[in-house]
Amino acid sequence: MMWLSSAEIEALHLSLSIAARSVALSLPFAALLAWILTRRRFVGHTLLDAFVHLPLVLPPVMVGYLLLLLFGTRGPIGSWLERAFGIELIFTRNGAALATAVMSFPLMVRAMRISLETVDRGLEDAARTLGAGAIDRFATITLPLMLPGVLAGAITAFSAALGEFGAVITFVSNIPGETRTLPLALYTALQTPDGDAAAARLAFISFVLGLGGLLLSEWFAQRVRRMLGR
Amino acid sequence: MMLKVAVKKTRGSFALDAGFEMPTPGVVALFGRSGCGKSTLVNIIAGLLDADSGHVALDGDVLLDTDSGRCLPPERRRIGYVFQDARLFPHLRVAANLRYGERRAGVPPYVSLDAVADLLDLGSLMNRRTHQLSGGERQRVAMGRALLSQPRLLLLDEPLASLDTARREEVLPYLETLRDQLAIPMVYVSHNFDEVLRLASYIVLMESGKTTAGGDVAGMSLNKGLRSIIGTDAVGAVVDGTVLGIDSSSALMRVKVGSGELKVQALPATVGAKLRVQLLARDLIVATEAPQHLSVRNSLAGVVTAVSSDGDDSDLISIDVGGTLILARVTKAATRELLLAPGLRVWALVKAVSLRSHSFAAPPATSASHPHA
Numbered sequence: 001m002m003w004l005s006s007a008e009i010e011a012l013h014l015s016l017s018i019a020a021r022s023v024a025l026s027l028p029f030a031a032l033l034a035w036i037l038t039r040r041r042f043v044g045h046t047l048l049d050a051f052v053h054l055p056l057v058l059p060p061v062m063v064g065y066l067l068l069l070l071f072g073t074r075g076p077i078g079s080w081l082e083r084a085f086g087i088e089l090i091f092t093r094n095g096a097a098l099a100t101a102v103m104s105f106p107l108m109v110r111a112m113r114i115s116l117e118t119v120d121r122g123l124e125d126a127a128r129t130l131g132a133g134a135i136d137r138f139a140t141i142t143l144p145l146m147l148p149g150v151l152a153g154a155i156t157a158f159s160a161a162l163g164e165f166g167a168v169i170t171f172v173s174n175i176p177g178e179t180r181t182l183p184l185a186l187y188t189a190l191q192t193p194d195g196d197a198a199a200a201r202l203a204f205i206s207f208v209l210g211l212g213g214l215l216l217s218e219w220f221a222q223r224v225r226r227m228l229g230r
Numbered sequence: 231m232m233l234k235v236a237v238k239k240t241r242g243s244f245a246l247d248a249g250f251e252m253p254t255p256g257v258v259a260l261f262g263r264s265g266c267g268k269s270t271l272v273n274i275i276a277g278l279l280d281a282d283s284g285h286v287a288l289d290g291d292v293l294l295d296t297d298s299g300r301c302l303p304p305e306r307r308r309i310g311y312v313f314q315d316a317r318l319f320p321h322l323r324v325a326a327n328l329r330y331g332e333r334r335a336g337v338p339p340y341v342s343l344d345a346v347a348d349l350l351d352l353g354s355l356m357n358r359r360t361h362q363l364s365g366g367e368r369q370r371v372a373m374g375r376a377l378l379s380q381p382r383l384l385l386l387d388e389p390l391a392s393l394d395t396a397r398r399e400e401v402l403p404y405l406e407t408l409r410d411q412l413a414i415p416m417v418y419v420s421h422n423f424d425e426v427l428r429l430a431s432y433i434v435l436m437e438s439g440k441t442t443a444g445g446d447v448a449g450m451s452l453n454k455g456l457r458s459i460i461g462t463d464a465v466g467a468v469v470d471g472t473v474l475g476i477d478s479s480s481a482l483m484r485v486k487v488g489s490g491e492l493k494v495q496a497l498p499a500t501v502g503a504k505l506r507v508q509l510l511a512r513d514l515i516v517a518t519e520a521p522q523h524l525s526v527r528n529s530l531a532g533v534v535t536a537v538s539s540d541g542d543d544s545d546l547i548s549i550d551v552g553g554t555l556i557l558a559r560v561t562k563a564a565t566r567e568l569l570l571a572p573g574l575r576v577w578a579l580v581k582a583v584s585l586r587s588h589s590f591a592a593p594p595a596t597s598a599s600h601p602h603a
Contacts, residue, residue: 120317122313122315122317123317123319123320125278125304125317126311126313126317126319127319127330128277128278128303128304128305129276129278129304129305129307129309129310129311129376129379130305130310130330130331130334130375130376130379131305131306131308131331131334131335131336131379132305132330132334133303133305136334140330141319144321145320145321147321227321227359
């Protein structure tokens with residue numbers, strides 16, 4: 001990658017690191033919510049479902065603004081996190097990970113739900129009669145069988161996290177080396193005179209990463225399908 | 231030791247009100263038409279379905295009692311379940327499927343993986359993926375998996391119903407082996423009377439959500455409700471026979487039925503062995519004099535106990551052969567002309583006999599480490 005400037009390589013590294021944190025953060029919550037939304041019927045089900053999907057329809061800038069209100073230094077959650085754990089989110093890469101996690105959360109939940117709906121509940125019943133309790137059943141039957149969805153969700157969310165712009169720049173600003181991810185670097189390059197070449201290079205990296213992610217996701221899905229004999 | 235079941239459940243317009251008791255070990259067949267509630271009942275026994283009210287107890291251990299609010303979850307009932315569609319775990323190989331229940335048994339095993347693999351011929355399948363198995367193989371693996379969870383009762387919900395006749399014949403002997411070698415109590419759901427005759431020691435009859443009759447196979451084979459389900463051609467007494475002697479030169483053996491005796495094609499059986507003998511009503515001819523000069527070789531002498539109408543132009547004649555009841559179908563015209571009536575001495579000519587060896591009474595080889603211990 002001799003032809004990339006050190007700032008561009010930094011942006012690439014940062015993007016990958018933030019996307020990875022984002023996926024790690026949202027994965028368990030997404031799996032839990034997918035399970036609740038698929039397997040449980042309760043008052044407020046539709047409302048919760050709509051709430052999970054909100055980031056898809058809200059302006060990303062507004063999501064960033066909401067995060068500022070909640071997780072900012074004076075926000076109710078943000079101030080508590082700082083006092084209790086010394087975790088600072090605002091203007092940090094962890095904050096960027098949170099913003100991208102929130103934005104890509106609905107994509108992940110959707111992919112997992114679709115896959116969970118194809119898991120035959122009869123298999124879980126069979127596991128019950130063989131002595132498996134609820135957590136055991138989820139870990140040994142449900143989760144492995146919804147794995148295609150978990151992988152697809154994780155890869156889609158990772159790719160979306162690489163590209164998240166509005167919520168990130170609103171919540172954690174555009175700080176080189178800390179929160180300036182690929183799209184933010186691309187935006188900055190476009191704002192800079194003579195930045196055309198840099199913008200083209202950054203655009204190309206984003207393109208390759210996105211396409212790679214989609215191909216990888218499909219390859220995984222095929223492998224898992226073959227393993228399950230579908 | 232007993233399995234006692236008495237449960238009620240209403241779902242929409244369907245109402246289940248079922249109860250039966252069976253001594254364990256033994257095989258009870260839940261028999262009835264499709265949709266009569268058999269599967270609902272076994273799901274309640276397994277704990278996969280909640281009952282509105284009722285009681286399930288196995289060998290004195292209460293699994294469900296809605297009065298006291300006790301309801302063990304299925305994972306703690308130690309009841310094995312073989313589903314019609316096998317329900318093997320597709321992400322696990324055969325060996326891992328088998329071990330799934332074994333690992334979670336929580337009790338000292340009474341049957342090992344090797345023993346199960348041996349009984350069900352699973353050795354060559356161990357490394358297969360489940361989608362590489364034939365229908366019959368899938369059911370054998372499902373049986374093995376259920377057994378290895380070391381259950382004290384095995385529920386089988388039409389395990390052969392999705393198999394064609396050839397596959398069915400391939401799997402049935404394995405079920406007989408389990409019954410005879412492991413002496414594990416079984417509840418066998420079926421609407422196939424032939425399977426029931428081969429496997430069950432007791433029959434519980436279900437009609438539209440209710441258990442309407444129950445008893446041993448011989449007694450139930452005379453039951454009117456059961457007769458209406460199995461169809462005219464399958465109606466007939468199923469009686470216990472004892473092998474009296476085997477003549478190897480003629481390949482015939484003599485079987486005692488009631489006070490009479492039948493000469494039938496020899497089976498690989500020993501003298502004294504118990505056989506289940508099915509005498510179809512359509513295969514019996516009734517004579518009011520001792521038959522002579524006939525090609526039919528077998529006849530049983532008895533006394534008519536009842537004459538009941540069996541359709542527009544035929545009657546079923548119940549004949550007592552020294553304490554054993556058999557059924558013969560004759561035309562109404564014959565009933566009139568022969569003056570067939572209770573008390574009349576008759577001879578039943580037997581055109582064909584269907585034999586099934588069974589060894590329910592045989593003590594299990596593994597009784598020392600029995601599931602109930």
